[in-house]
Amino acid sequence: MNHFLSRRVFILVLIMSILKIIFNPIKVLASSISSKEEWNFSKEEWKKRLTPEAFYILREEGTERAFSSKLNNEKRKGIYHCAGCDLPLFSSDKKYDSGTGWPSFWDCIEGSLENKVDFKLIVPRTEYHCSRCGGHQGHVFNDGPRPTGKRYCNNGLALRFEAN
Ligand SMILES: [Zn+2]
Numbered sequence: 001m002n003h004f005l006s007r008r009v010f011i012l013v014l015i016m017s018i019l020k021i022i023f024n025p026i027k028v029l030a031s032s033i034s035s036k037e038e039w040n041f042s043k044e045e046w047k048k049r050l051t052p053e054a055f056y057i058l059r060e061e062g063t064e065r066a067f068s069s070k071l072n073n074e075k076r077k078g079i080y081h082c083a084g085c086d087l088p089l090f091s092s093d094k095k096y097d098s099g100t101g102w103p104s105f106w107d108c109i110e111g112s113l114e115n116k117v118d119f120k121l122i123v124p125r126t127e128y129h130c131s132r133c134g135g136h137q138g139h140v141f142n143d144g145p146r147p148t149g150k151r152y153c154n155n156g157l158a159l160r161f162e163a164n
Pocket residue numbers: 082083084085086087130131132133134135
């Protein structure tokens with residue numbers, strides 16, 4: 001590579017890095033807005049579609065009280081769907097008792113969730129939301145069981161369980 005070309009490559013990499021820094025925060029801010037147009041309801045429309053409790057969790061990134069969800073103790077086989085758009089998010093065979101008081105899973109159904117980092121408790125936490133309607137579900141931690149080592153700590157109010 002001659003000197004002139006390597007300089008051009010260097011400048012290109014520099015420009016791409018700057019663009020990445022500029023556009024990343026936009027992506028984070030927009031992540032609770034659904035990318036699917038048919039699920040892009042206004043706040044008022046979501047309020048009509050959801051119970052006040054589910055609205056608080058799904059659309060305002062709230063967290064329910066620990067041990068308050070009956071899904072915490074749900075042991076039957078079945079599928080956990082998004083309470084906002086009914087997309088299947090978790091299977092009962094990946095649910096476990098984490099002792100935290102929230103329904104916990106060590107893996108999700110592939111492609112059903114998207115992540116973003118929040119700083120609500122100062123320490124960064126990875127929030128995840130439904131990939132279809134953008135509804136907030138919970139937070140994912142790295143202290144889960146094998147084989148993934150993940151703990152998806154989910155609000156029961158954001159889920160609809162359907163037994164097999
Ligand atoms: Zn959803």
